[in-house]
Amino acid sequence: MKKALVSMAALAAVLFAGIALAQSRSAVGEVEAMRELMRGFKPSGQAGLSRLVQDEVQQFCSDPGWQRNKARIAAIEGQQLAAVKYPADGKLMGNWKAGESIAQSGVGKQFSDNPSQPSGANCYACHQLTPQELSFGTIGPSLRNFGKTRGSSEAIQRYTYAKIYNSRAYSVCTNMPRFGHSEILTEQQIKDVVALLLDPESPVNK
Ligand code: HEC
Numbered sequence: 212m213k214k215a216l217v218s219m220a221a222l223a224a225v226l227f228a229g230i231a232l233a234q235s236r237s238a239v240g241e242v243e244a245m246r247e248l249m250r251g252f253k254p255s256g257q258a259g260l261s262r263l264v265q266d267e268v269q270q271f272c273s274d275p276g277w278q279r280n281k282a283r284i285a286a287i288e289g290q291q292l293a294a295v296k297y298p299a300d301g302k303l304m305g306n307w308k309a310g311e312s313i314a315q316s317g318v319g320k321q322f323s324d325n326p327s328q329p330s331g332a333n334c335y336a337c338h339q340l341t342p343q344e345l346s347f348g349t350i351g352p353s354l355r356n357f358g359k360t361r362g363s364s365e366a367i368q369r370y371t372y373a374k375i376y377n378s379r380a381y382s383v384c385t386n387m388p389r390f391g392h393s394e395i396l397t398e399q400q401i402k403d404v405v406a407l408l409l410d411p412e413s414p415v416n417k
Contacts, residue, residue, distance in 0.1 A: 295372075313404055338353065342417075375390050377389045
């Protein structure tokens with residue numbers, strides 16, 4: 212009986228060692244697969260290679276159990292919000308007309324886009340904004356009457372600017388791009404899009 216127990220323990224030890232080895236092998240396999248994947252891409256136009264590497268927040272969101280980790284969600288959102296760079300001149304609203312063409316432009320961050328040209332934001336790919344626009348995506352909520360229903364107080368301006376600058380500050384695993392954080396839009400472009408959402412004269416609020 213004693214002998215049997217010992218050999219069971221020995222068997223378990225061998226099994227555990229085997230599992231550990233398989234795990235470390237798969238980690239090595241992952242690194243190799245990533246290296247191979249990276250070799251297949253070349254930077255071109257506005258498309259660099261940095262996007263192939265997930266940052267800490269993206270890694271967190273790739274874990275299927277992320278929704279259960281409430282404390283970490285709150286901590287990451289707090290960090291992302293604290294890192295938002297607001298304009299030095301304190302003005303958060305630019306020109307809504309410029310904002311409308313930025314929201315409509317799907318140019319940006321592709322290999323065929325000229326690096327010396329500004330990117331668009333393609334907000335319409337995911338949001339309804341103005342009633343005139345016939346075609347828009349519905350991945351994000353409709354932003355019709357965004358300013359009309361929320362006003363344009365300092366707090367709303369700061370929320371809107373920060374949401375566009377870094378959407379993950381308010382919704383950690385959102386599908387919305389981080390326009391300022393990922394350097395897709397410039398500070399002035401973000402101000403213009405904020406105006407599109409909040410200016411009472413903007414078609415979003417008519
Ligand atoms: C790839 C899709 C996508 C794109 C492109 C996108 N968004 Fe979003 N957006 C979302 C999703 C999904 C949500 C809802 C989840 C969340 O809050 O992040 C959202 C939420 C928002 C909100 C919060 C709405 C609220 O009720 O407070 C605002 C404001 C917003 N988007 C503005 C914009 C603007 C402006 C642009 C263009 C500069 C843009 N979005 C581009 C997907 C997108």
